[in-house]
Amino acid sequence: EPGSEVALVIEEEGIGWTVAPGHPADLAAIINESSLDPARLEQMGKRACRAAVEKYSLLTAIENYRSCLAPKMTKGGDVT
Numbered sequence: 001e002p003g004s005e006v007a008l009v010i011e012e013e014g015i016g017w018t019v020a021p022g023h024p025a026d027l028a029a030i031i032n033e034s035s036l037d038p039a040r041l042e043q044m045g046k047r048a049c050r051a052a053v054e055k056y057s058l059l060t061a062i063e064n065y066r067s068c069l070a071p072k073m074t075k076g077g078d079v080t
Contacts, residue, residue, distance in 0.1 A: 015048040 007018040019027045
């Protein structure tokens with residue numbers, strides 16, 4: 001759905017399109033348009049894979065939490 005968090009990721013990463021709910025004609029147009037440019041689809045797929053690994057993987061999430069929490073830990077709490 002346009003404006004959602006997922007839509008923002010799709011837009012920021014350039015990995016696809018969004019369609020508002022209840023707009024099947026818009027969805028059909030995007031499907032038709034995308035089928036005409038396989039090279040673009042391939043590049044979007046590569047960007048999506050890279051974003052998934054670099055920004056949205058479990059390891060990345062854990063590291064982000066660790067770096068956020070580390071400064072707040074008191075003596076005796078090891079987050080490394």
